[in-house]
Amino acid sequence: MQISDLPYPDPGVPDVRSGPRFLLWLGRGQLGGQARSTGWGLLHHCGIAGLPFAVGLGVEAVVDGDGGRLLLVGALIAALGIAISLGDAMLHRTAVTNWITAAARVQQLLARRTAELGAALTRRVAAGEVVAVSTGDVEKIGWFVEAVSRFLAAATTLVLVCVGLVFYAPSLGLVVALSMPVLALAALPLLPRATRRADIQRERAGRATELASDTVAGLRVLRGIGGEELFLGRYREASQAVREAAVRSARMWALISAIQVVLPGLLLIAVVWYGSALVLDGRLAVGELVTVFSAVSLMLYPLRNVEEIAMAYSFSRPSAQRAARVLALTRTDAGEEPSVAAGPPREPAPGGDLYDPRTGLMVPAGRFTAVVCGDPDLAGRLAERLGGHPVHTTAADSDGEPEGGERPSALLGGVALDELALDTARRLVLVQDKEPVLLSGTLRELFEVPSSGAVAPQEALDAARCGDVLDALLQSSPDGTEDPMDARITERGRSLSGGQRQRLALARSLVTDPEVLVLDEPTSAVDSHTEALIADGVAALRAGRTTVVLSSSPLLLDRAARVVLLHGGTVAAVGTHRELLRTEPRYRAVVTRETDEEQRLAGLGLDRLSEVLTEIEESA
Secondary structure (H helix, E strand, O other): OOHHHOOOOOOOOOOOOOHHHHHHHHHHOOHHHHHHHHHHHHHHHHHHHHHHHHHHHHHHHHHHOOHHHHHHHHHHHHHHHHHHHHHHHHHHHHHHHHHHHHHHHHHHHHHHHHHHHHHHHHHHOOHHHHHHHHHHHHHHHHHHHHHHHHHHHHHHHHHHHHHHHHHHOHHHHHHHHHHHHHHHHOOHHHHHHHHHHHHHHHHHHHHHHHHHHHHHHOHHHHHHHOOHHHHHHHHHHHHHHHHHHHHHHHHHHHHHHHHHHHHHHHHHHHHHHHHHHHHHOOOOOHHHHHHHHHHHHHHHHHHHHHHHHHHHHHHHHHHHHHHHHHHOOOOOOOOOOOOOOOOOOOOOOOOOOEEEOOOOEEEOOOOEEEEEEOOHHHHHHHHHHHOOOOEEOOOOOOOOOOOOOEEOOOEEOOEEHHHOOHHHHHHHEEEEOOOOOOOOEEHHHHOOOOOOOOOOHHHHHHHOOOHHHHHHHHHHOOOOOOOHHHOEEOHHHOOOOHHHHHHHHHHHHHHHOOOEEEEEOOOOOOOHHHHHHHHHHHHHHOOOOEEEEEOOOHHHHHHOOEEEEEEOOEEEEEEOHHHHHHHOHHHHHHHHOOOHHHHHHHHHHHHHHHHHHHHHHHHO
16 A cells, blocks of 8 residues: 555454554554565665674775775675665655555544544543544554564664674674663663653643633633633643643653663673773784674664664554544444344335334424423433434433443334444434534535435525524625625634524534434524524424424424423323423423422412312302
């Protein structure tokens, strides 16, 4: 695989059982690139290792006064120089190619997993960890893949040089051969501690980044409540924590670097001292001493690659573990994708009812159904299941569900959504969560989404009551365009208010025109007058299509043909908004925000009214 061939047509199915297995899977996919890089590395390092022998031969030729042999040595040194230059250039080229292709493969896998899980990803993994995996962790994994070939070439060269020195000058060669493993492994005991300190620094830096991002995103609110100084103080504390962690990490790496300098220096001193004694005793020629000393000096260069691979693995192993943890997430919590051995599951027939087996919620086809939940987290998990993503229960769940169990996905027309192909499930059911994201670009690009084509963007904008949003986009457009569809939306729509962003996101969802549209609190940031108009617009535009709205807004609930109350994680009551207001105290408490005392007084009032009516009937 060359860089020009990226992206991969198919990045493959990774082994995500552990971080080391994931690294091994990446390596197996790059055997050809690693072999080429190792070959060029051997040429480069062997050329360097050959220089001391050539210099030693040249010294002996000068001592002997042999001019012809000196010319041959000069030609040999020139050839070694060409080998060193060519090997270095091609080693860098092939090693960087291995790094980029490995990083690209990991990023493709992460992008596919992110697209598959959608909004469910950040409910199962922190958004900061996903960002860290797709940036810093990918770089560390690529670094290890790049370093493997350089290590193999360097290790082979070190073995060859040590063997050569033992035969060339046995007394000094044996000292060098015994010292090399000590030099190569001296820093290894310190690497786990250094890696832990680096991970602490990374975690604190991630928390500081998330805090800064949250502050920027909520800057308008912070200014409104005067909370800038509070968040500035929090960020200052987080920044100082990052600085302290960075200093502690740097101290450990400085110690490792010192060891890598001091021990080779001691070896050189020992070689010179012992070699000089051998020369004075007549047991070693001057040229041989020069050769051994030069060889040891140059061996420090490939020795760095041995240290590099240890550092690269120490950093990349936890990075690969985090990447494997994200890539192991699937649409189902069983850890397996829907089996396709027996062919794709049948697609549900049009007009099927939507059913959630966990809560018992039944959504009749072609109707506008509203769902009322007292717990916003329960509503979010329900929306996730209705979209075909089963959710794993934890102890933190507050809807009365047993801990540790898997909540199955919804059924559409009797077919489990999580068994369908992803594109099919999303074409049939679209879920808009509480905090939809607007990508930067023009308004026209915002509506370039997969759709049935039955709903035009202007119809969706009218239904979502986006007239003032279009005016705001035109006014803030830097190029002075007159067509609202060409107006640009800033990153995440930050130039718009929360209600304006909600309405644009709603219009985008309406354009897709799925068979089932699930909206989780679509008007929570909109004023009452606009909310009533939106409710009418959505009901009219989605007439004959299945629409589910999770909300406790009376204006939306009054427009729904059917309202379902969830209590304790299951369906508690079904009816129209006005029927449930009159007959169901729990529904009334959620919708009208009544306190327990207000509910008690309301109940007493109804009892008293019933008694009065009974007395009137008896007197009549």
